[in-house]
Amino acid sequence: MTENFKASNRRAVLDFIRTRYPISRSQLSRISGLNKATVSGFVTDFLRQGVVAETGSGVAAAGRKPVLLSFVADSAYVIGLLLNVRSVRMVITDLEGTIVWQTREPLGDEGASSTLDRIAIIIEDGVRRVGIPFSSIVALGIGVPGLVDFQAGVIVQTPNMGLSSVSLKQWLEMRFHIPVFVDNAANVSAVGEKLFGAGRHYEHFVYVSVSTGIGGGVVMNGQLQRGAFGFAGEFGHMVVEPHGLSCRCGGQGCWEMYGSLKALYRQTARHIGEDPAAYRPDILVTVVDAAARGETWAIEGLNYIGFYLGVGVASIVSAFNPHAVLIGNEIAIGAKWIMPIIETVVQTHCSLPIIKDLTLLMLEYDDNKAVVGAAGMGIDGFLDQLTHRKIRRWC
Numbered sequence: 288m289t290e291n292f293k294a295s296n297r298r299a300v301l302d303f304i305r306t307r308y309p310i311s312r313s314q315l316s317r318i319s320g321l322n323k324a325t326v327s328g329f330v331t332d333f334l335r336q337g338v339v340a341e342t343g344s345g346v347a348a349a350g351r352k353p354v355l356l357s358f359v360a361d362s363a364y365v366i367g368l369l370l371n372v373r374s375v376r377m378v379i380t381d382l383e384g385t386i387v388w389q390t391r392e393p394l395g396d397e398g399a400s401s402t403l404d405r406i407a408i409i410i411e412d413g414v415r416r417v418g419i420p421f422s423s424i425v426a427l428g429i430g431v432p433g434l435v436d437f438q439a440g441v442i443v444q445t446p447n448m449g450l451s452s453v454s455l456k457q458w459l460e461m462r463f464h465i466p467v468f469v470d471n472a473a474n475v476s477a478v479g480e481k482l483f484g485a486g487r488h489y490e491h492f493v494y495v496s497v498s499t500g501i502g503g504g505v506v507m508n509g510q511l512q513r514g515a516f517g518f519a520g521e522f523g524h525m526v527v528e529p530h531g532l533s534c535r536c537g538g539q540g541c542w543e544m545y546g547s548l549k550a551l552y553r554q555t556a557r558h559i560g561e562d563p564a565a566y567r568p569d570i571l572v573t574v575v576d577a578a579a580r581g582e583t584w585a586i587e588g589l590n591y592i593g594f595y596l597g598v599g600v601a602s603i604v605s606a607f608n609p610h611a612v613l614i615g616n617e618i619a620i621g622a623k624w625i626m627p628i629i630e631t632v633v634q635t636h637c638s639l640p641i642i643k644d645l646t647l648l649m650l651e652y653d654d655n656k657a658v659v660g661a662a663g664m665g666i667d668g669f670l671d672q673l674t675h676r677k678i679r680r681w682c
């Protein structure tokens with residue numbers, strides 16, 4: 288077995304324990320397809336590292352009862368951070384993403400170095416208040432609205448945040464001496480869905496985040512796909528109208544100009560006496576309320592973005608042939624109105640074999656999801672490093 292192959296098998300076995308415990312070594316051998324000696328070797332490592340424990344015995348038809356294994360979720364903790372233009376959310380979770388502490392703090396616009404110092408103080412303060420020793424915290428995951436070079440941990444571009452070109456990973460690793468994983472907000476949400484949410488049920492899925500803009504994350508073979516330069520999943524800038532509206536990215540006719548809440552605002556603002564060139568993030572609530580009262584302009588507005596969301600989702604389905612497309616974020620407030628239109632457009636524009644077993648799902652809106660996803664990015668990175676033997680914390 289090459290070291291890489293061994294490492295991915297080790298991670299797969301740990302994931303089977305994590306998602307299906309209590310489980311015996313022979314069950315693990317059966318579902319992983321690995322022989323018992325290999326599985327036992329891996330399990331011995333996990334027991335020593337403290338992430339797995341023996342917890343009683345199972346039922347056997349005859350002979351010795353098998354020892355059952357459990358995942359020890361509170362053997363370590365992870366910090367998740369979600370940066371926004373004016374605030375930062377922070378959670379401390381166990382290895383199953385259960386929140387043990389959380390806060391939301393304001394973030395001023397005082398330049399990159401003040402913002403970094405402020406983030407560091409929020410982290411230190413949070414860890415102190417929860418009463419967990421810093422040595423129990425094994426990773427830090429951060430979601431950033433913008434383009435991120437994941438490998439380098441550099442924020443390439445953050446419109447409106449003044450953190451472009453900042454080496455966030457390097458800065459935080461030097462300050463806190465734990466592995467730091469930085470990615471864009473949609474990717475951390477996709478990882479959150481993969482580890483703790485609807486994505487657990489699908490090997491191949493695409494997560495699409497729809498709020499003021501549109502972002503996404505592609506999970507194939509259970510792995511987040513980042514593409515050649517780390518920017519895969521920038522669905523908001525797929526072209527849906529080649530001669531269409533100008534976008535902040537410099538392009539024309541981008542998907543987020545037609546399917547986002549900003550597009551909904553543009554289409555409906557004049558009906559509520561507001562300037563279509565401005566924007567109000569809570570527009571969806573206003574429009575959904577009006578649609579429920581039977582207001583035609585509101586229903587037409589929801590139909591408009593629903594149609595374009597369907598057009599984009601149909602392209603994504605044709606490009607990736609996923610088991611599922613999970614649509615999340617604030618758009619979920621309008622699910623009742625928007626989802627049937629998306630389904631119809633996808634059925635019209637995709638060939639039958641590709642949609643025969645496709646699941647289209649609008650996820651319930653949960654404000655916590657993205658920041659727990661950021662913690663999930665840290666957990667994923669930690670488990671990867673643990674099974675690749677790069678972390679020797681317990682050894």
Ligand SMILES: [Zn+2]
Pocket residue numbers: 523524534535536537538539541
């Ligand atoms: Zn664009």
